[in-house]
Amino acid sequence: MEDYEIRDALRRATTPDLVVTLALARASEILIYERVNEVSKPVQLCVQVSNESNQPAFHVIVRVGLADGLALRTPGQFRQVGTRTDEQGLNFHWLERRISSPPELPLFKEADPWQEAFTFGVWSRDAASSEFYLITIVQTPGFEEKRVWALKARGSRITLHGPFVPSS
Numbered sequence: 166m167e168d169y170e171i172r173d174a175l176r177r178a179t180t181p182d183l184v185v186t187l188a189l190a191r192a193s194e195i196l197i198y199e200r201v202n203e204v205s206k207p208v209q210l211c212v213q214v215s216n217e218s219n220q221p222a223f224h225v226i227v228r229v230g231l232a233d234g235l236a237l238r239t240p241g242q243f244r245q246v247g248t249r250t251d252e253q254g255l256n257f258h259w260l261e262r263r264i265s266s267p268p269e270l271p272l273f274k275e276a277d278p279w280q281e282a283f284t285f286g287v288w289s290r291d292a293a294s295s296e297f298y299l300i301t302i303v304q305t306p307g308f309e310e311k312r313v314w315a316l317k318a319r320g321s322r323i324t325l326h327g328p329f330v331p332s333s
Contacts, residue, residue, distance in 0.1 A: 180307035181222035204286035207238040215278035221271040222305040225264040230257030230300035241283040
């Protein structure tokens with residue numbers, strides 16, 4: 166093994182390796198509007214965090230950024246932490262969930278993934294043929310990962326695509 170391969174293997178043995186997965190309640194959601202110029206009925210988005218390392222994650226921060234055009238309906242166990250602009254000048258509305266042991270269990274490789282859901286709607290003015298971005302960031306001591314997701318609205322249907330790991 167090369168020196169960098171050994172260091173990478175040792176790092177993975179001592180640091181959690183967390184993976185965030187997003188999923189719509191159904192593969193393709195139908196956007197329903199009661200009136201023009203309003204937000205659609207709620208669409209459920211499930212957030213799942215799993216650990217692929219033998220090292221448990223005792224303290225985890227999960228953040229989800231919703232692009233403009235998406236309106237938070239119910240945050241679930243997430244809390245709203247404000248709006249920030251990314252490097253491309255796009256506004257994202259951020260949700261955050263902190264997982265700490267105790268009182269919660271650590272994230273183990275062998276255990277079921279941690280899951281939480283929230284609902285959002287899509288503004289009717291933005292839904293005709295649009296693409297909305299979501300950003301997920303997961304952090305634990307010694308580890309951080311950012312992923313980008315795309316929600317594609319075509320007519321009255323919306324589908325989730327990704328993740329895409331942004332280049333540094």
